[in-house]
Amino acid sequence: MANAAILSIGDELVSGLTVNTNAGWIAAQLAQIGISVQEHVAVPDSLQAVAAAIRRFTGRVSVLLISGGLGPTEDDVTRAALADAAGQPLEQDAEALAGIEAFFRRLNRVMAPSNRLQALRPATAKTLPNSCGTAPGICMRVGRTEIFAMPGVPKEMKVMFEQAVLPELRANAPVAGRVSRVIKFNTYGVGESAIGQIIADLMKRGTNPTVGTTVYDGLVSVRVYASGSAQEVETMILEKTAQINERLGPLIFSTGDVSLSNVVGDLLTEKKQTVATAESCTGGLLAQRLTDIPGSSRYFLRGWIPYANNAKIADLQVDSDLLDRHGAVSEPVAAVLAENAGRIAGADWGIGITGIAGPDGGTLDKPVGLVYIGLASRSRVQVRRCQFAGDRNGVRLRAADMAMSLLRLAMLDLDADAVFKI
């Protein structure tokens, strides 16, 4: 199977001024055509460092993808580093020069003499056209390694990859027809180690497909990465999907990039139901997430953020006695917020959230991270007491996720306690 390394060049990447988004984007494209990436490397705009990195990968991988260092200035060293690593002189490419000159004519701009440098390439290399910038790409073979050098500007890199690099990779794919595919299962409700226990036998290393877990913003995802012929991959993915679904069941709320709010929105739409929210500690985050989705006005009717106690009394008809007796952060207040949000808005579902997001305001009885989440249907109301970890932002995110998860499970007629205690 073809394997690859990705080399990103630039002081701004290595010093942390710019986040390297190119490497991940290239890797995701390669996965789709069955080329597995072994390593990402980023080095500064230094001839020595770039040439050393190219040499290290030459012969070790079948494809080396480079981005950056093709500009017209002093600190653009990729051309020279390629020539150095391949032991070849740099030569002017007439066609590339004509392309750069045409680019400036098109924009009615005068070409600086330094732009001529961009038409240089190692003797045996060919250039790749750049349809949205001045820097042509470079393509050359050194030993068994096919090297593609693209610009660092993400937009230019992406267009060049799609127009010039991808067709070459497809044409030269050493084992025709091998593909790889990643499928991601998103779960909510238990921690990474619990998920790891449930599917431990599926996660043994060094297998194909491989199964791994990641945590992002408190949500645990399970990835299956399979490679082989299209047919093999299809079979592997189907088999693993069945196993993972059987083990994790309703803990899985979606696959791929489908968010919790998408899932909840789809369920509400499908059932033609509506929701209203009353949020204290999450301050509008839940409503914002629910309304992130195009067309959410079909199911999201109305939200309140009764931050101050008098707002809870005035807008959500919370009894001031109740507030005095139990405090704003309490089970009965969450219940009334949920019930009255739904009732006042005339919605099928009402959600009420009250808690202590921190960092201040915690007590021994009611520590930071304590959140009560009420969920009311037209006939009953349930309240869940949650103790979340994390900082203010984390507590708020987890509270909104939990609220959406409770709503999702209720719409699926599932009992949250049973699901989360799997």
Add this chain to the structure above:
Amino acid sequence: MANAAILSIGDELVSGLTVNTNAGWIAAQLAQIGISVQEHVAVPDSLQAVAAAIRRFTGRVSVLLISGGLGPTEDDVTRAALADAAGQPLEQDAEALAGIEAFFRRLNRVMAPSNRLQALRPATAKTLPNSCGTAPGICMRVGRTEIFAMPGVPKEMKVMFEQAVLPELRANAPVAGRVSRVIKFNTYGVGESAIGQIIADLMKRGTNPTVGTTVYDGLVSVRVYASGSAQEVETMILEKTAQINERLGPLIFSTGDVSLSNVVGDLLTEKKQTVATAESCTGGLLAQRLTDIPGSSRYFLRGWIPYANNAKIADLQVDSDLLDRHGAVSEPVAAVLAENAGRIAGADWGIGITGIAGPDGGTLDKPVGLVYIGLASRSRVQVRRCQFAGDRNGVRLRAADMAMSLLRLAMLDLDADAVFKI
């Protein structure tokens, strides 16, 4: 001068499922204490690959920073790779185990047996406490290289870096030498090319300090990057700060990582003023941003999300005639939302937002991206008509940013039209 390499571990990074933000963040922190990064590497969750990468850097750099692979599951190989590369056995760390057990007790959760694995470390290593997750970090010296392994979850990594790694690096820093410093000015109100024109002469390449611009989520930042002796850097930063402040004036709302909501929160606190919001198209995003800030209950009183028209009528007393005549997305409706939000909540400021976030719902008259933002003080109300570019998420973000910017300028007694037309 101390040099460093950054090693990121994870299939999800190498396969492109997740963008690697850790490496850049760590590099930026190191730059601030004068440690220059030579290379970033990302490898998959493979014992062989991780151990090989550690070996490659051992002896070559003074500091190796690792993130990822410290979780409790099969695919977390950093502990074993460190032991392998250092030729040491893994041992259980009693203190780390106690820390993990305490973490679960605090959350009232049962600890899975696999979490015990997280307390393993190579024999001569010490563990670093993790105050917001289960994975302790690892710190050890191999030859002349100090190695720090941190969790891959960005939040946990950042807290551990600041609390445990940074103090060690500072303590061991080779005394004198050059430092570098980045200062970032955050602006709101005009585009990147306009900012670029205003400070074109300061942005000449190849100088020290260098000045550059970046755009993130529609906000333009100006960075000054200076290096030299501590004294030189101080002088350069002071000089550039004065020049940039003079040119950009009130377009700059903050420096560093201080957000618009922080700035607005500080102004409200300082003036002992309060705010209430009524948001339609932003669906709670503005309230969420305003309440992101610890202590925001001092100034944020109450919010409404009157998504449906009957909610605008019932909660914000918008006249149904007004809605019929002008439509919900209109200047007079934004004005009433702002005025009544402030009045009903008894707040000094009321903000009303109504617009078309898209992707659907646009017309020739009222295209997607059209947003009216009302800002009411106790004595007057102003409405700004905005046409934002971008997708649904972008339009909502820009609307919330504009609302906060209008409030900021009003509190500073500045005229938004004059500032944005600089």
